Amino acid sequence: MKNVFFIVMFFCSVQLLNAQNDSIVPVVGRGSNTTDFPELSVQPQYIGGIEAIGRTVAMSYNYPREAIDEGITGTIMVEFIVDEEGNVADVTIKKGVCVPCDQEALRVVKLLRKFEPGLDQNGKPVRARYSLPITLNLAE
16 A cells, blocks of 8 residues: 655745835746735744644645545645735645645645734735645655
């Protein structure tokens, strides 16, 4: 029987959604929907750190049976917003593997607890964008 190995890599791609700062950084790879974001002075921090995100995702993710049966592996890129109060919002799949795996990734990311919100150059809490790769592996 196959053992399922689940690896979570955390890549923190944070850009500001508040356009009141003069320092603007474009979000890369958004095509014609590119939105500009001012720079953060402090990035949002998950309470418990990156390791806690990895544990939460690894313990909560249920690798879909049909994906296991079909040998589907790969990396799902989940993008979400950390709002001014530290809540996770607007969770989307930017790069998927298969519909059942992607749906499970959305479900799990929505379970994340609060973050310490990102701060703009004036120390004000602001909305920030995060990217979270979730890598799925099957091993004999």
